[in-house]
Amino acid sequence: MERSWGAIRDALFFRLGDLSALGVINPFDGGEFLTPGTERSPRGDSPLAQDAGLPAIPNSSTCDHGYTPRRSQCLGGSSFCPTGLLPSESFRLRRAAGRPGNALRPPAAPSRILRAFCAVQRGSFAATLGRSMAVVVTRRFFLILALCILASLGSLGDVGGAVFSAVMTLMLIIATVVDAVLIPRRALKVERTLPDSLMQGIPATVSLALRNTSAMPLDLRVKDSPPPEFVATTPAGTPLADDPLTLVLRGMSEQTLTYTVRSYQRGQFAFRDIFYRATGVLGLVRRQERIEAPAQIVVLPDISAAGARELALSLGSQLMAGQRNAPFRGEGREFESMRLYQPDDEFRYIDWKATAKRGQLITRQYQTERDQRLLIMIDLGRLMSQKIGEYSKLDYAINAAVRLAQTALFKGDLVGLLLFSHDIAFYLPPHKGTSQFKAIVQALVSAKPRRMEPNYRLVFNYAARKNIRRTFMVCFTDILDMETSKSLVEGMSPLIPRHLPMTVTLSDSGLVHAIRKVPQTELEVYEHVAAQEVWNDYQRTVRALQSHGVLTVNVPAEELTLATINRYLEVKRTSRL
Structure with missing residues (x-):
């Protein structure tokens, strides 16, 4: 009896294994869009494997169907072999059970009915139809199913009522399968249009051109995959992650959807695939498909036309691309x-x-004199990572540095760039021309703060060795304590009189507010005293720098660009170079 029951159990497991080769997504998807990274690894601890005394199958195994389990590529996109065994291990079990080896037949192409049956049996919300396709049941399905269950509970003891409830449930399953079959497969073509580059903090529009290649209308919910660092919003102003784009696209027609992205970080970013769900005619299921659309985009420092207004005000003329340099x-x-x-x-x-x-x-x-030298030095140390609103201090410094370089190049000067922290991260010798400006912007795109203290002595010695001619050295940095301030003064002092150095720092609005605020509580008294000590240390550093002939700029973040450019123009006007 036990042997016959074991044979029946083994047969049942193998039949379920053949059915599950269609691929059933785990029941924790909750009806959400399935994105890369949600696949599960194969099980190696199934009852069959344990009964046969086989070792657990490692996650890195490759099944005989020719797929890597973690990538959901096996027969219809299953996340794992449901029995927990590779087909070769299944063959060994069948041979051990006395079945001839040729009794193992490759599973036939599963039907959609079996897919739906497998999903219901496993209690999941979605069943995969391939690596880039899945079927998801809707709330309407669960509502009707709940009514059928309630009708079944209400008809306990009533044969007629039980038969009616069973018929209704069967009709619901059939209607669901029919609804899924009627949804056109791979009928939607999507083409994403991106700008060549984005400006940091400046919104840009992304367009999705949708084309329905079938004769049937498609009730769609479209969701793009912008970089997670981006802030993506729909035309209604809601987050794109919470509110997919919706529309009804008639057969053989086209339509364009748009949404807005904004990035407060610089660098190279990647757009991933596009997902969409098409709702069936009965509204019981949605078919989700994935369209591979990888794309790269670079986020540059803010050199937009809006930011150029500050530069135009400083120069007293409107900057235009391709404008010929005129005498100042x-x-x-x-x-x-x-x-x-x-x-x-x-x-x-x-x-x-x-x-x-x-x-x-x-x-x-x-x-004003031309061919003078300007070296922009930017500190990448840990203090520059502090946030002021949406941007870090480093972001404000980079935006101001880009404007300063643009101004100096427009006036005919040679501009160079030096990025540093505890060592020299990047150095670009001073040169002229549009190519130099592009090289500066390209270097600043990938500049990131480091968790290191700046080595001012090393940096300024390096800058002095690389620049023999008199150079205006503008250093964007931050000052916190006396040790940092002392090293800054000691590093800059040897530059004078051959060079003209200048430090540019951001005043902390929170620090100024704490100093000016009248403390009311004990905690506010401590904050006031601490802020006053920090402010006094900074003032002592400024006085020490000024006593050695170093120029200083300390303004709030929103005034940094204009104040830096004005100080540069003042140096040019007074012929200090």
Whole structure:
């Protein structure tokens, strides 16, 4: 008896194994979109394997169907061989049970009815139809199923009522299968359109061009997979992850959907696949399919037209791509031309020899010097990772550095870049031209803060060795304690008088608020005292730098770009280089 029951049990397990080769997703999907990374590894601890004394099958095994279990590629996309055995182990068990080896037949192509039956038997919400396809039952299905169950419970003891409930349940299953069969397979074609690049913090539009290649209308829910670092919102302003794009696309028609993305991080990012669900005519099931659409996109520092307004205000003219460099007339040491005297001209600019020859007042015009050198130095140390709103201090420094480089190159100066923390991370010698600006932006795209303290002595010695000519060295950094401040002063002092150094720091609005706020509680008193000590240390550092001839800039984050450019223009105007 036990032997016959064992044979029946083995046969049952093998039959379920053949059916489950269709692939049943785990019951914890909850009807959500199935994304990469949700597959389960094969089981190696099934009852059959334990009864036969076989070792557990490792997750890295490859089944005889020719798939890697973790990638859901076996016969219809199953996440695992349901018996927990590879087909070769199944063959060994059948031979051990006395069956001839040729009794093992490859499982036939499973029907959709068996797929649905397998999903119901396993109690799952979705059944895979392939590596990139799945069927998901809807809330309407569960509502009707609940009514059938209630009818069955209400008809206990009533044969007619029980038969009616069973018939209704069977009809529901048949209707569900028919609804799933009627949904066109792979009928939707999607093409994603991305901008060439994004600007940090600037929203951009992503377009999805949808084309229905079938004659039937499709009730769709579309979900793209932007990088997780992006903030993606629908046209209604809701997060894309919580509110997929919905539409009804008529047969053989096209439509375009859009959504907005924004990134507060710089760097290279990847878009993944596009998922969509098509609802059946009866509304009982949805077929989910995946369209492979990998794409790369780079997020640049903010060099958009909106940010260029600050630069235009500083230069007094509108910057335009491809605009020819014109002489910057005004204060300077390089003679540019002569013209007739104007009432607002200073007397010291009158050329008396030319006036005597012409018989009328002639004024000399000067232009700011070109071919001067600017080295932008950016600290990548741990203090620069502190957040101020949506951006870190490093982000604010990089955006200001990009504007400063653009201004200097527009004025004809040579601009270089040096990134550092405890060592030299990147160095670009000062040069001119559009290619130099592109190289600076490209280097700043991937700049990330490090959990290291800056080594100012090493960095400024390196900069001095690489730049023999007099150079305006602008260092974006942060100051916290006396030790850091002392090393900064000691590192910058040897640069003078050959070079002109300048430190640029962000004032902490929280620190200023804590100083100005009148403390009301004991905790606020401690905060006020601590903030005052930090502020005093910073002021002592500023005074020490200024006493050695180092220029300083310390402004709130929103004023950093404009203040840095204005200080650079002031240096140019006063001919300090």
